[in-house]
Amino acid sequence: MKKTIMWALIGSALSMTNTSHALSVLEDAELSDVTGQALLNLEMQMGEDTRDALNNTYNQSNISFYKLGLSAEMELNANIKKLQLGCGGVNNSLISNTCDIDIDNISLSGLPASTDYTADQRAASSAIITNPFIQFAIRNGNSTATREILGFRISAEKIAGLMTLGTENSNVPNGINTFSGYMKTKTASGVAITEERNMTYAYTGMKIKGEVSGGLRSGNCGGLFNPCLDIAYESDQYNLKLSSTNAPFTIQSTVVSGTRLTDVKLKGAGTVGQINFEGPLTATVLGFLNLEKQVTGNITGLTTDITVSQDLGLIHALYLNNPASLSLQAENILWPGASVGANRGWWLALEDEVELGSLSPTTNVAISNAVLQQTINGINADLTNNPRACGNLLTGCIGGDALEVGNIPLTTDLDFPLTNLVLQGQEFKSNCYGGMKFC
Known part of the structure; x- marks a missing residue:
């Protein structure tokens, strides 16, 4: 760990001589020409009855906040192998046999100058901590008989640096085991690539239904001499291979706040690129005729309502440029300047929005059966309302072996749940x- 404290003191010196010296009085005009700044500052702020950003109420008119601050900048590069605070204790009923804060392999360094920084460059950098301070919350501060210390916090006006948690960004959670505190993530985006998969009745439990349109003569039907006749069909025997596609998405700013958290839910929305499909389909026509078709086509227009259930052990890199604090309190307290009140026990708060980087998964995302089921009704509606041409009824619609479905435009908003993504950012x-992974 390395620390460098940069500060300056301005003072005057009195030398001892054989001649006596007398102190002189400075007039107000002379005092106005003297400037300086104290290294240490002591402040007291009275609490008030108020609400936090989550609309929780706090009655704190009888609480005094005493703050001892250092007017300085500190540079810090540090590694902490294990941080455990508040194990057991008053919050044990929430999740037993755990800690308020339990994090493995914490590292704090300077912010990297670029995304392709090296480990040596990081180890040679330092986070900048501006104006650190310690603060106490005291109830009935003016009464020696009933005075009570409710808590303290160690904080700073700003910490600029990279904080990482764990040793690697893999599909095995590592780093955060439990978290008590507050942070707010910035709006972030990414691109998911979906895996290829097959859509069958066994996976959807729903039939594909539609209509084909043909005439009694060859060629395109229509007109008086070769009118188009629509024939309905339905199938529970289909096996359509869906192609992989890109799905760009955006996750909105998310508040993470609570005691002994182990995961977080991120909400967002996105779009799905064109999905091509092909495969065999055996359908029933007119209630008794079976036709076998090799179906081809594509689906467009799908949008997504995304919920990402993310284990906190998969969050590793926090790019900080905000006030931060670590506090311990006997009851819920809204500390001065904090967005959200701190719950009793240990509490880690990162006040401004935290940058998570790219949310693009490092591996392809599987399409679930539930997602497939949400598309069937839209597919059936388009195939029924817009019968596909199949030429001659006998040789093309019923006797043919191919059916070019073409484009199926959908307006379906898919409920697209994702779990424990390994994120590029x-x-x-x-x-x-x-x-070394950790030192």
Whole structure:
């Protein structure tokens, strides 16, 4: 760990001589020409009855907040192998045999100058901590008989640096085990690539229904001499291979706040690129005729309502440029300047929005059966309302072996749940020289 404290003191010196010296009085005009800044500052602020950003009420008119601050900048590069605070204790009823804060392999360094920084460059950098302070919350501060210390917090006006948690960005959660505190993530975006998969009746439990349109003569039907006749069909024997596609999405700013959290839900929305499909379909026509078709086509227009259930052990890189604090309190307290009140016990708060980086998954995303089921009704509506031409009824519609469905435009908003994504923006380099994962 390295620390450098940069500060300056301005003073005057009195030398001892054989001649006596007398102190002189400065007039107000002379005092106005003297400037300086104290290294240490002590402030007291009375609490008030108020609400926090989550609309929780706090009655704090009888609480005094005493703050001892250091007017300085500190540079810090640090590695902490294990941080456990508040194990057991008053919050044990929430999740037993755990801690308020339990994090493995924490590293704090300077913010990288670029995305392709090396571990050696990171280890040589330092986070900048501006105006650190310690603060106490005291109830009935003016009464020696009933005075009570409710809590304290260690904080700073701003911390600019990269904080990483864990040793690697993999599909095995590591780093955060439990978290008590508050942070708000910035709006972020990414692109998911869906896996290929097959759509069958066994997966959807729903039939594909539609109509084909043909005439009694060859060629395109229509007109007086070869009118188009629409024939309905339905099938529970289909096996359509859906192609992989891109699905760009955006996750809105999310508040993470609570005691002994182990996961977080991120909400967002996105679009789905064109999905091509092909495969066999055996359908029943007119209630008794079976036709076998090799179906081809594509689906467009799908949008997504995304919910990402993310284990906090998959969040590794926090790019900080905001006030932060670590506090311990006997009851819920809204500390001065905090967005959200701190719950009793240990509490880690990152006040301004935290940058998570790219949310693009590092692996392809599987399409669930539930997602497939949401598309069937739209597919059936389009195939029924817009019968596909099949030429001659006997040789093309019933006797033919191919059916070009073409484009199926949908306006379906898919409920698209995702779980425990390994995110590209959570990749990070270690804070060590020599290629070590942690030191």
